[in-house]
Amino acid sequence: MIEKYRAPLAFLVMALLLAIVGFGQSWSVALGIINLCIISAIMALGVNLQWGYAGLFNAGVMGFTALGGLTAVLISHQPIYEAWSGAGSGILLSGFILISAGFGIYFVHKKIEKIILKRTLIIFIIGITLIGLNIFYGPSVSIIESINPAKTGFLGGLGLPIIVSWLVAAFVAGFVAWIIGKITLGLRSDYLAIATLGISEIVIAILKHEDWLSRGVRNVTGLDRPVPYEIELQKTTWFIDLIASINTSKLQAAQILSDRQDILNKLVIDGSSIFVKLCYAGLFILVLLIIYFLSHLALQSPWGRMLRAIRDNEDAASAMGKNIVAKHLQVFVIGSAIIGIAGAMLTTLDGQFTPGSYQPLRFTFIIWVMVIVGGSGNNLGSIFGGFFIWFMWIEAEPLSIAFISLLTNGLDYNSPLRMHLIASAPHLRLFIMGSILLLALRFMPRGVIPEKVSKE
Amino acid sequence: MENFDILNALILLANFVIVPAISYGSQLAIAALGITIVYAVLRFSNFAHGDLMSFGTMTAILFTWLFQNLGITGGVLPTALIALPFAIIVTALLCLLIDKSVYRFYRKQKSHAVVFMIVSVGVMFILNATVRFIIGPNDRTFFDGEKFLIRALDFKASTGLEEGLTIKSTQLITVIVAIITMLLLFYFLQKTKMGKAMRAYSNNEDLALLSGINPDRVVMITWIIVGALGTIAGVLYGLDKSFKPFTYFQLLLPMFAAAIVGGIGNPIGAVVGGYIIAFSEIMLTYAYKKFFIYLLPEHLEPSGLMQFLSTDYKFAISFIILVIVLIIRPTGVFRGKTI
Numbered sequence: 001m002i003e004k005y006r007a008p009l010a011f012l013v014m015a016l017l018l019a020i021v022g023f024g025q026s027w028s029v030a031l032g033i034i035n036l037c038i039i040s041a042i043m044a045l046g047v048n049l050q051w052g053y054a055g056l057f058n059a060g061v062m063g064f065t066a067l068g069g070l071t072a073v074l075i076s077h078q079p080i081y082e083a084w085s086g087a088g089s090g091i092l093l094s095g096f097i098l099i100s101a102g103f104g105i106y107f108v109h110k111k112i113e114k115i116i117l118k119r120t121l122i123i124f125i126i127g128i129t130l131i132g133l134n135i136f137y138g139p140s141v142s143i144i145e146s147i148n149p150a151k152t153g154f155l156g157g158l159g160l161p162i163i164v165s166w167l168v169a170a171f172v173a174g175f176v177a178w179i180i181g182k183i184t185l186g187l188r189s190d191y192l193a194i195a196t197l198g199i200s201e202i203v204i205a206i207l208k209h210e211d212w213l214s215r216g217v218r219n220v221t222g223l224d225r226p227v228p229y230e231i232e233l234q235k236t237t238w239f240i241d242l243i244a245s246i247n248t249s250k251l252q253a254a255q256i257l258s259d260r261q262d263i264l265n266k267l268v269i270d271g272s273s274i275f276v277k278l279c280y281a282g283l284f285i286l287v288l289l290i291i292y293f294l295s296h297l298a299l300q301s302p303w304g305r306m307l308r309a310i311r312d313n314e315d316a317a318s319a320m321g322k323n324i325v326a327k328h329l330q331v332f333v334i335g336s337a338i339i340g341i342a343g344a345m346l347t348t349l350d351g352q353f354t355p356g357s358y359q360p361l362r363f364t365f366i367i368w369v370m371v372i373v374g375g376s377g378n379n380l381g382s383i384f385g386g387f388f389i390w391f392m393w394i395e396a397e398p399l400s401i402a403f404i405s406l407l408t409n410g411l412d413y414n415s416p417l418r419m420h421l422i423a424s425a426p427h428l429r430l431f432i433m434g435s436i437l438l439l440a441l442r443f444m445p446r447g448v449i450p451e452k453v454s455k456e
Numbered sequence: 457m458e459n460f461d462i463l464n465a466l467i468l469l470a471n472f473v474i475v476p477a478i479s480y481g482s483q484l485a486i487a488a489l490g491i492t493i494v495y496a497v498l499r500f501s502n503f504a505h506g507d508l509m510s511f512g513t514m515t516a517i518l519f520t521w522l523f524q525n526l527g528i529t530g531g532v533l534p535t536a537l538i539a540l541p542f543a544i545i546v547t548a549l550l551c552l553l554i555d556k557s558v559y560r561f562y563r564k565q566k567s568h569a570v571v572f573m574i575v576s577v578g579v580m581f582i583l584n585a586t587v588r589f590i591i592g593p594n595d596r597t598f599f600d601g602e603k604f605l606i607r608a609l610d611f612k613a614s615t616g617l618e619e620g621l622t623i624k625s626t627q628l629i630t631v632i633v634a635i636i637t638m639l640l641l642f643y644f645l646q647k648t649k650m651g652k653a654m655r656a657y658s659n660n661e662d663l664a665l666l667s668g669i670n671p672d673r674v675v676m677i678t679w680i681i682v683g684a685l686g687t688i689a690g691v692l693y694g695l696d697k698s699f700k701p702f703t704y705f706q707l708l709l710p711m712f713a714a715a716i717v718g719g720i721g722n723p724i725g726a727v728v729g730g731y732i733i734a735f736s737e738i739m740l741t742y743a744y745k746k747f748f749i750y751l752l753p754e755h756l757e758p759s760g761l762m763q764f765l766s767t768d769y770k771f772a773i774s775f776i777i778l779v780i781v782l783i784i785r786p787t788g789v790f791r792g793k794t795i
Contacts, residue, residue: 057570059503109783130764183779187786189570190501194712195782198775201709209768360705361584365577372574427588434581438558441575 031277038284041386044370046338052377055311062363063200068169068343075165076224077157090140101129144212173340207355221352227279233272375447400428465750467619479627482634485730487689488714496721500572507583510704512687516543532602548683713774719788
């Protein structure tokens with residue numbers, strides 16, 4: 001009986017928590033949290049696909065998120081024509097060299113039988129590639145980075161609407177996942193974890209240091225937005241009229257005309273910020289729903305059933321003639337593509353791309369906590385986990401500061417111990433996350449909304 | 457003159473590649489030993505090992521401060537060496553506590569290795585938070601005592617060479633402590649009854665149980681060893697560079713790479729893997745321009761830096777080696793999974 005109401009109850013509690021923030025702090029804050037909750041929920045859906053359906057441990061969520069973010073920049077930023085005309089050909093040529101080297105090594109690895117010949121050829125290809133890159137790549141990079149370094153200093157993007165990048169990000173992240181999967185999926189399960197951990201660190205290192213591509217730690221700001229700007233909203237008549245008509249009673253309460261104007265101005269400014277966030281929320285919810293329904297269909301389909309069969313008993317599935325490695329590769333690529341979409345959305349929401357802000361605890365392991373707590377193998381569970389854990393992540397800081405303040409109440413106001421504890425309180429956020437994860441694993445291993453075991 | 461050029465080139469290489477790589481390799485080797493032993497005996501990849509190291513180092517730093525306040529110092533040696541045994545005890549106790557409160561439950565349930573891995577992520581969070589809470593997330597140096605064994609200037613003066621050789625005392629300490637640790641560990645594993653029991657347990661759990669080996673004792677000893685190895689590796693790394701909680705998390709990748717390259721579960725493999733990773737990391741990110749200037753005749757002198765990869769990508773190197781090994785020989789250099 002209770003099982004049936006678990007999901008609605010969980011979401012009701014979540015809505016209540018958000019409403020408390022809305023009434024207690026402000027609706028703008030609450031909407032800000034909700035937007036990030038939705039993005040987290042999408043990431044959790046991606047991880048759930050990999051872990052919940054297929055039992056794959058992807059420790060590189062951060063890398064795929066960052067790839068999505070990079071895609072957002074490369075699609076939406078205006079192209080820097082100067083940089084392209086100066087050194088674009090050099091960069092394209094280097095890219096071509098790298099890709100052909102990749103194909104060359106793959107070909108040699110597959111087709112040539114003799115070990116010695118094979119290894120010599122591979123070393124030869126690597127040598128040629130290094131020389132080629134030295135000739136074309138280095139000089140092009142310095143040309144690009146010298147063009148107006150304070151403002152651009154990189155190649156820019158394609159100048160397309162940023163929404164396009166959400167789709168493209170799926171392909172970029174999926175492609176990288178395919179390469180990793182090809183290498184590690186045939187091996188023992190923990191190797192995938194280590195390899196993905198590695199690739200995510202490398203992606204971040206590249207984004208931080210290849211300034212021609214992503215401006216590195218100087219960040220790309222002022223990205224295109226799919227929704228109107230607050231400043232412009234505040235000047236448009238229909239928006240001001242809308243705010244005025246919503247707040248007629250408040251406005252009528254003001255006696256003097258100038259007061260009324262002041263109140264209206266303030267309401268319009270607040271309203272514009274909320275309106276923009278609502279627009280984002282609408283877009284994000286649309287994406288979330290699409291991905292949710294697709295994942296839901298996938299889970300119900302024979303394909304999903306097969307994945308669960310593989311997860312629960314690899315040997316039996318293999319004996320039934322299922323190609324386990326190939327299926328794992330499929331699901332790994334699709335899951336990573338979903339994470340890539342979420343990454344692009346995150347960068348869109350921020351309006352800027354900051355490679356320095358990608359931290360493994362925040363972007364990889366928190367997502368894992370979401371999936372585990374929400375209920376691995378259940379898409380609704382992952383969405384709930386995304387909402388709940390993100391909410392806790394945000395609210396953990398004020399909560400721990402309040403907790404420490406209460407705890408140190410008896411101490412002298414200026415005692416060094418109290419100062420240290422108050423200053424360190426924000427770090428308790430990680431402690432709370434770890435405890436939630438361990439407690440969930442121990443006492444609720446199937447999560448808040450457990451996977452449905454169908455009785456067929 | 458020609459001969460001096462070759463000598464100069466060699467000293468240059470020793471100063472910037474060989475000496476740093478040996479000390480970094482020793483640190484990685486000890487760290488990878490911790491990972492490999494958890495893998496061999498408890499059968500999971502311990503993601504919390506980096507943060508365990510950082511916890512051990514933090515304890516050592518706290519003891520160092522205590523001793524310094526009490527007026528006890530190591531003289532020419534760093535005080536941290538005196539603090540090390542105390543830190544090991546605290547960290548080993550913490551390991552036992554974690555095992556009792558967290559891991560034991562899953563061992564009794566015979567959970568899958570991936571579940572253990574996720575549990576270790578939870579432990580990682582908690583250890584990370586504890587360290588940051590107690591000592592803060594910032595860089596700390598806790599080295600005292602004599603800093604250099606050989607100074608570049610003295611070396612130049614006494615040999616008359618153009619290139620100087622610097623050996624920091626921490627580098628020598630690292631190597632000596634690492635050798636002692638490895639010898640003790642291998643003696644323990646090969647010669648003592650408990651070590652043999654551990655190897656038997658790692659090889660075949662059921663058979664070991666049948667021969668009357670007490671599994672709880674094996675697990676307990678394993679955690680004590682892992683705590684000790686983690687603390688030693690962490691303190692050596694911290695003495696040599698500096699202590700920053702986040703760096704220890706980032707060491708996870710080279711550590712795992714070392715363990716896997718050598719053959720995960722195999723202690724000798726972990727040691728060899730540690731040196732392989734350290735040498736390739738430093739050799740591939742070193743700029744060889746000056747080296748070739750010494751060696752080659754003038755008209756052949758290189759124009760670029762002669763660097764394979766910029767130092768920003770040193771993590772990429774451990775990853776690339778890992779991938780190469782996984783493709784060519786997935787079991788590692790020494791066949792893994794027994795001790």
